[in-house]
Amino acid sequence: MARTTSRTTIGLFIAGGLLVSLGLAFFVGPLASSSPDGLEKVSIDQGFDGSARDHALGDSTFAEYGVEGVDDEGLATGLAGIVGVVLTFGVGALLFATIRTIRGRRANASGAAAPPA
């Protein structure tokens, strides 16, 4: 069954991609530069950084890519990265599966050739 093989390979591809993303977030995230980014730097140099307000959710558990209660900054960044990667993948996969399902139903309703669910 060619189809089964192809699905397995895509599963492996996605598993591999997730591992790479998790590895980058956990191991490289803590090494990222903490210098201001391009926009922040321009706002400081040009004198409009003072207009920035504190983030409304600045006290939340994972604010600023940290973890409340984890004092080791590197570990906290890495853990926050893992939370972000898993959350983004989960919500994203669900969102796009929903978009695709709705498209499939529309195609069915309009009598067009529907893709298999």
Next chain:
Amino acid sequence: MHIPDGFINAPVSVAAGAATLTGIAVAVRKAANELEDRAAPLAGLVAAYVFALQMLNFPVAAGTSGHLLGGVLAAVLVGPWTGAVCVALVLLIQALVFADGGLSALGLNVLNMSFVGGIGGYAVFAALRAVLPRTRPSVVLASGIAAGISVVLASIAFWAEYSIGGTTGVDLSTVFAAMVGVHALIGVGEGLLTALTVAAVLAARSDLVYGARDLRPTPTVLPPSTVATGGR
């Protein structure tokens, strides 16, 4: 590149929010046509990868850093509209869970990074593909150059928004030069990371790269009764 609360006044933020919501509604409809059957988890993976890469600030000049925006990368991998939704999802999660990017500036940030950077950058990619030879190296080159340009486009979008809605009176021509200058440097990193990733996915599973789908071998179209057993 993430605009915090307070840089841009409320009317411009609200207008950008409305424009972005409309844009997302259009993008979701168009994404439904781009998404192939098996592509839902793939699009989730692209969003997760962009999230991870956005954490990795690299130094670009003395005391300045930059990180991947990912708009062109996502667009080339899963299609421009699906890619725009991926980047919007990343920005939403960053603003809600990681306090990165102001809540009132979310519309502005999605406008700049998903649409101006992502869709605009994909248009540059498509134009480059049209003039370059139809080969895989062209796909890699076009994605890298378009990604670099997309960062500058997004920085110009910020400047335009600041010009109409900036809350602090500063010299706009100086802001323009500073924004474009530093983001051209960040664009080099964006281009390299995008080209590297596209090259890696092309090497592993070239059929999964939306921006290279014209290079797939033409599938033999078989009558329905033979599809179940048909190979190439």
